Amino acid sequence: MNLPRREFIKTSALAAASALIANRVGAALPSSPTASESDGIHWDKAPCRFCGTGCHVRVGVKDGKVVAIQGEQLAEVNKGLLCVKGYHVGLALYGKDRLTTPLLRRNGKLEPISWDEAIEIVSRRILHAPERFAIYGSGQWTIPEGYAANKLIKAGLSTNNIDPNARLCMSSAVTGYLSVYGVDEPAGCYDDFDRCDVLILWGNNMAEMHPVLFSRVIDRRSRGEKVTIIDLATRRTRSTDFADEHLLFKPQTDLAIANGIAHLLLKNGTWDKAFAEKHCNFRKDTAEASLLGEAMTFEEYKASLEKYTPEEVERISGVPAGKIRMLGDLFGRRDIRITSTWCMGFNQHSRGTNINRLCHGIHLLSGHFGRPGDAPTSLTGQPSACGTAREVGTLCNSLPGGRLVTNAEHRADSEKLWNVPAGRLSAKAGHHTVLLWEKFCTPTDEGGDIQTIWVQATNPGQSLPNLNKLFRGKKNLADKFLIVSDVYPTATTELADLVLPSALWVEKNGMFGNSERRTHQWFKMVQPPGDARDDSWQIIAVARKLLDLGHAGMRDRDGNFLFAARDAQGREVPIWEWKHFYDVNVDRLLFEEYRTFSRYKHKDLAPYDEYVKARGLRWPVVQDKNGSWRETKFRFAEFDDPYVTKGAGIEFYHSVTKDNRALIWFAPYEKAAEEPDDEFPFWLCTGRVLEHWHTGTLTMRIPQLSGAMPHAYVEMHPDDATERGIRNGERVVVKTRRGELQLPVWIGGRSRVPRGSLFVPFFDERLLINEITLGEPDPISKEPDYKKCAAAVLKAGTPG
Amino acid sequence: MPISGLVITIERGYRGDAAVEALKQLRELTLGERSGNQVPAALESADVSHSRGLHDQLSAIPGVTLVDVVYVNLESL
Numbered sequence: 058m059n060l061p062r063r064e065f066i067k068t069s070a071l072a073a074a075s076a077l078i079a080n081r082v083g084a085a086l087p088s089s090p091t092a093s094e095s096d097g098i099h100w101d102k103a104p105c106r107f108c109g110t111g112c113h114v115r116v117g118v119k120d121g122k123v124v125a126i127q128g129e130q131l132a133e134v135n136k137g138l139l140c141v142k143g144y145h146v147g148l149a150l151y152g153k154d155r156l157t158t159p160l161l162r163r164n165g166k167l168e169p170i171s172w173d174e175a176i177e178i179v180s181r182r183i184l185h186a187p188e189r190f191a192i193y194g195s196g197q198w199t200i201p202e203g204y205a206a207n208k209l210i211k212a213g214l215s216t217n218n219i220d221p222n223a224r225l226c227m228s229s230a231v232t233g234y235l236s237v238y239g240v241d242e243p244a245g246c247y248d249d250f251d252r253c254d255v256l257i258l259w260g261n262n263m264a265e266m267h268p269v270l271f272s273r274v275i276d277r278r279s280r281g282e283k284v285t286i287i288d289l290a291t292r293r294t295r296s297t298d299f300a301d302e303h304l305l306f307k308p309q310t311d312l313a314i315a316n317g318i319a320h321l322l323l324k325n326g327t328w329d330k331a332f333a334e335k336h337c338n339f340r341k342d343t344a345e346a347s348l349l350g351e352a353m354t355f356e357e358y359k360a361s362l363e364k365y366t367p368e369e370v371e372r373i374s375g376v377p378a379g380k381i382r383m384l385g386d387l388f389g390r391r392d393i394r395i396t397s398t399w400c401m402g403f404n405q406h407s408r409g410t411n412i413n414r415l416c417h418g419i420h421l422l423s424g425h426f427g428r429p430g431d432a433p434t435s436l437t438g439q440p441s442a443c444g445t446a447r448e449v450g451t452l453c454n455s456l457p458g459g460r461l462v463t464n465a466e467h468r469a470d471s472e473k474l475w476n477v478p479a480g481r482l483s484a485k486a487g488h489h490t491v492l493l494w495e496k497f498c499t500p501t502d503e504g505g506d507i508q509t510i511w512v513q514a515t516n517p518g519q520s521l522p523n524l525n526k527l528f529r530g531k532k533n534l535a536d537k538f539l540i541v542s543d544v545y546p547t548a549t550t551e552l553a554d555l556v557l558p559s560a561l562w563v564e565k566n567g568m569f570g571n572s573e574r575r576t577h578q579w580f581k582m583v584q585p586p587g588d589a590r591d592d593s594w595q596i597i598a599v600a601r602k603l604l605d606l607g608h609a610g611m612r613d614r615d616g617n618f619l620f621a622a623r624d625a626q627g628r629e630v631p632i633w634e635w636k637h638f639y640d641v642n643v644d645r646l647l648f649e650e651y652r653t654f655s656r657y658k659h660k661d662l663a664p665y666d667e668y669v670k671a672r673g674l675r676w677p678v679v680q681d682k683n684g685s686w687r688e689t690k691f692r693f694a695e696f697d698d699p700y701v702t703k704g705a706g707i708e709f710y711h712s713v714t715k716d717n718r719a720l721i722w723f724a725p726y727e728k729a730a731e732e733p734d735d736e737f738p739f740w741l742c743t744g745r746v747l748e749h750w751h752t753g754t755l756t757m758r759i760p761q762l763s764g765a766m767p768h769a770y771v772e773m774h775p776d777d778a779t780e781r782g783i784r785n786g787e788r789v790v791v792k793t794r795r796g797e798l799q800l801p802v803w804i805g806g807r808s809r810v811p812r813g814s815l816f817v818p819f820f821d822e823r824l825l826i827n828e829i830t831l832g833e834p835d836p837i838s839k840e841p842d843y844k845k846c847a848a849a850v851l852k853a854g855t856p857g
Numbered sequence: 858m859p860i861s862g863l864v865i866t867i868e869r870g871y872r873g874d875a876a877v878e879a880l881k882q883l884r885e886l887t888l889g890e891r892s893g894n895q896v897p898a899a900l901e902s903a904d905v906s907h908s909r910g911l912h913d914q915l916s917a918i919p920g921v922t923l924v925d926v927v928y929v930n931l932e933s934l
Contacts, residue, residue: 063860066930067887067899070862073928074897075889077864119932127862128927137864137927144861144929272925279866279894279922761859761905 065096073127077137080130102129102672103579104569105143106562107750109196109437110134110267111571112143113672116563118582123147123563132672134247134575140268142750145759149561150583152545152758156558157587167556172588172635176595178555180602182509182538183214187608191218191493191507195514196226196439196446198592199567200576201647203445205596205620206513207457212475213600213610213619217462217487218507220453222515223439223446224490225522228838229404230435231447233413236340236348236837237421237720240459240658240711241447244692245396245432246573246675250274252430253396255285255387259416260311260402260844262808264295265747267400267436275299287384289314290402291742291844292772292816293809302380305811308740308845310374312408313726315415317370317381318388320362322422327389329424333721336707337421340720342411346836349713353723361723373726388423394430395420400438401744407842409835411724418721427694427707437572438751444570448660448676449651453487457651459658462486474653476613489839491832494521497537498530511540513592514559518548519752519822522832522841523795528552542592547754548822559592560585566644568668574660574675574689578668581639593647594638601633622646658711659700729845730833733813737793737847739777740814743830744844746807749820757820769821770803773850774812778804781852788853791815793829793846799853800824815848859908862928863898868920876920885911894922 098117105112113132117125126147130137159175160167170178183190192206198221210219234241250256250273263271277284288300289311297303306314322328339358342350353361367378367385387395397420403412417433425431437443450457460467468482475481488496488507494517499505521527531537531552541553544561564585569577585591597620604611604618611619622632622641630640645665652662661677663686668674675688679699691697693709701708709719733740748766749756756762771791773783783789785804790797800817810816817826829848832841865880867873873894880886880896889897900915902908915924 063901066860066932067901070860070899070928070930071887071889071897072862074862074864074899077927078892078895078897117930124932125928125930127929138925139927141926144926145931147929147931272923275923276866279868281869761909764905765909 069096077128077130080137098125101580101582103563103582104440104571104577104673105139106146106149106440106755107142108267109439109442109572110269111440111569111573111575111577111673112139112269113577114139114143114146116147116582121583123150123583129672134571134673135269138269138272141748141765142756142762143269145761146562148759148761149755150564154545155586155589156544156546156556157589158558159588160556162554172590175555175557176598176602179511179540179599180606183599183603184606184608186508187214188216189506189508190214191487191510193490193493193510193512193515193517194219194221194451196221196223196437196442197514198441198445198451199644200441200444200449200570200651201568201644202513202591202593202596203441203449203451204457204647204651205593207449207451208475208619209596209600211456211462211482212477213603213608215481215483215610217453217483217485218493219451219487220490220493221446221451222490222517222520223442224452224840225405225520226401226438226840227404227435227442227447228452228840229406229409229413229835232348232410232838233417236350236410236713237414237417237722238693238709238711239713242443242574243432243434243572244426244694245429245434246690247273248690249396249430249432249434251277252394253284254393254430255287255395257287257289257395257397258296258300259289259397259399260291261399261436262290262294262296262744263398263436264299266438266745268747270436271296291740292811292814295747295807302383304376304380306374306376308742309406309408309729310726311403311412312415312724313365313370313373314376314381314384315412315419316362316365316726317367318384318419319415319422320365321367321382321385322389322419323359323362325385325389327385328422332424332426333422336709336718337721338714338716338718340722342724348837350722358721358723361725388419388425391424394428395425396430397433398436400436402844403435404840405843407730407833407835407845408724408727409840409842410837411722414722415724417719421719421721427691429691435572440571441569443572443574444568444576448570448655453489453493456482458654458656458660460654470657471654476615478614481610491522491527491834491839491841494527498527498534500534501536505534508536509538509540511542512549513542516543516547516549516752516754518552519819519825519827522827522830522843524825524828525796527832542595543754544589545754545758547752548825557595558587558589559595560589564589565591566642568644568648571673575673576662576668576676577673578665590635591638593643594632594635597643598633598635730842731794731831731846733847737849738813739848739850741791741793741830741846741848742814742816742844743819743826744816746818746820749818751820753820753822769800769818769824769826770806771800771850772803772806772808772810772816774810774814775804777812777850778802781850783850783852790851790853790855791817791829792849792851793831795831796829798824798826798829815850859902859905860930861900861908861926863900864925864927865896865898865915865921866923866925867894867896868922869894872920876918879918880915883911
């Protein structure tokens with residue numbers, strides 16, 4: 058790069074930083090700020106491709122290539138900031154080993170084939186046995202992609218054999234919301250982080266996993282505001298460094314801590330009696346765990362909590378009784394606002410639904426609900442886990458917009474909206490993720506009723522638990538067929554029979570839905586490499602081929618193709634042909650159809666073109682009398698939610714008990730599915746690190762990120778290491794009942810685990826920790842527990 | 858030559874003032890006009906590992922609270 062250009066770029070960088078600061082202090086901001094408008098760089102907006110925060114970036118494109126990334130100052134989510142992954146997101150497109158042509162495995166080797174051949178192969182596999190075909194999707198699917206796949210499976214093939222990887226990360230949050238409020242997703246939003254007096258991180262390393270949101274909180278402190286951060290965790294993390302209180306608890310015992318808080322609220326008489334009596338009912342689980350449980354009286358609820366004294370909670374959890382009292386006192390105060398937040402610590406939990414319920418319960422019982430800053434708010438890990446998995450309903454038991462496949466009215470309503478004949482939709486739920494893969498890895502004649510899986514935008518060969526059983530089991534089953542649409546070779550493509558190269562992020566149009574109910578939109582900015590194509594095109598091309606091969610389900614009730622697209626003049630556009638796919642905006646067509654589903658559960662979405670103008674809008678988005686579209690920040694609260702009856706104050710209008718009340722649940726502390734013992738004396742916890750996103754498919758190809766965190770490791774306490782004669786950096790064997798893995802030890806590393814605990818990140822495909830994780834699922838959400846199993850550590854070479 | 862735009866948040870009072878003085882000593886850093894407890898900056902580094910090292914160095918300066926990256930040019934990467 059020559060000197061004048063470097064100086065120009067430096068000036069642009071400085072201007073971007075200065076503009077952001079000016080924005081923060083309230084100075085005027087240009088309507089579309091860019092670092093440089095006269096540099097030959099064309100700028101456009103897009104949400105970041107990585108986590109569920111939903112930061113907006115400005116993407117700079119020059120000569121058909123992404124050349125610059127800037128935090129979007131107009132975006133409320135990130136206000137111009139990005140994390141280390143976000144500002145390198147553009148490089149995710151340019152790894153050297155992008156998949157650029159379809160590949161078919163022949164004689165054990167993947168060989169290039171044409172798209173026509175590939176679409177024919179997929180279609181004939183489906184046609185051969187539609188009931189044995191499944192799609193395994195993703196919270197990284199765009200909303201239109203997920204919607205197209207969902208429609209193909211449910212309205213076209215009349216099965217429910219579709220589930221997203223989001224089952225592995227947030228389904229316990231879903232069942233928590235459904236069983237408490239009767240409707241999914243948070244009532245509050247990120248504004249709660251700007252308004253709370255106390256932020257409680259429940260097993261959530263927000264500083265590393267949602268760093269931009271955490272910056273919003275820390276920035277408040279730097280402006281002189283007081284925000285108390287309480288870090289409830291099973292290890293010390295970067296979040297701990299900023300916390301006022303670090304309460305270290307034994308894995309699984311968050312259930313006892315939550316009950317201890319509720320116990321104190323009742324014992325001290327500091328619960329919000331007026332709020333709870335007016336807005337809540339009490340609930341407990343049935344003998345066999347169920348989503349909606351059964352009613353209990355307040356007296357029964359109170360009696361159930363009696364044993365959770367601070368001393369008993371200390372005995373169970375290891376958190377001093379005085380600190381439990383401190384938490385009880387905080388929730389008992391009316392003069393402060395408390396926001397609780399959580400992510401995988403709650404959700405990847407063998408009692409994930411219950412701990413979600415309990416957290417909502419202490420907010421409801423204490424009345425810390427319904428005001429900005431006073432809220433229980435979950436976070437997600439994928440950019441569209443909420444938008445595509447939860448809202449589009451790409452789960453095996455869901456229909457779009459919060460409907461259920463087992464509900465006859467919901468099916469009939471969906472058949473009407475999809476314009477397919479009555480009875481087209483199946484009432485039988487499909488297999489949830491863990492069962493789906495178990496069935497795929499089981500011989501057909503032994504009950505393995507799934508023969509073909511089409512994976513899009515995810516990497517189950519690395520992210521599933523207990524991989525040898527749930528993924529590698531496919532290896533010697535000749536009649537099983539794995540199709541993978543992805544952008545890079547992965548642990549999943551290693552076993553794939555057919556690999557389809559996909560377009561990534563700004564190589565296609567897209568829409569995501571983030572953790573705070575915010576729907577984003579972006580336009581295609583650069584061409585995908587080689588013959589890579591959009592996932593939604595792949596779905597539609599297969600649907601069309603199925604129609605041509607005579608599958609009746611590919612037509613609606615009027616005989617039209619399920620994915621028929623028309624241009625402005627009403628002429629049908631053959632979007633199943635790649636050369637015509639961008640003749641119309643397929644995203645707009647799919648989204649406009651999908652949004653008709655959104656009103657049933659008051660998740661109203663605005664017209665597509667409103668999202669083009671915005672940096673995301675939070676649903677429900679309703680039209681004001683003047684014709685403008687208005688988002689909703691705080692649901693169930695009259696001051697902001699248009700669906701709350703005037704004068705009601707708070708109204709839970711999707712109440713399970715049909716009386717506008719939410720449910721306060723009791724759930725007992727129960728031991729984890731597998732706990733340390735003499736043979737396996739350690740707790741093994743897995744998770745993410747700041748530099749890498751999930752299985753590392755994208756971030757390991759970005760030199761700046763892979764260089765900063767090049768490989769996985771096991772963290773252990775120095776005293777545990779000393780006792781075993783293990784030195785920092787030495788390779789050890791981590792062993793569980795499912796196998797063993799060699800890893801280097803990192804003592805005093807990124808996080809600090811307590812004695813008796815181990816932590817291993819899962820981003821490294823060369824060191825697959827999920828070969829040995831347990832993955833015991835929650836009985837209701839079916840989400841596996843990746844955070845707890847029993848393990849042993851041996852020096853490498855020691856007889857085990 | 859990676860180039861990035863930074864917002865450096867500093868503590869209030871003398872520690873923040875001292876942090877700004879320390880930042881001025883870094884030749885890879887071009888500082889903009891300070892606004893309250895935030896300073897805009899452009900960072901130019903020789904390569905990726907140098908860039909990473911500089912970020913760590915900035916964060917470790919007493920009185921620096923946060924280093925946020927708001928712009929990255931990828932042309933030379």
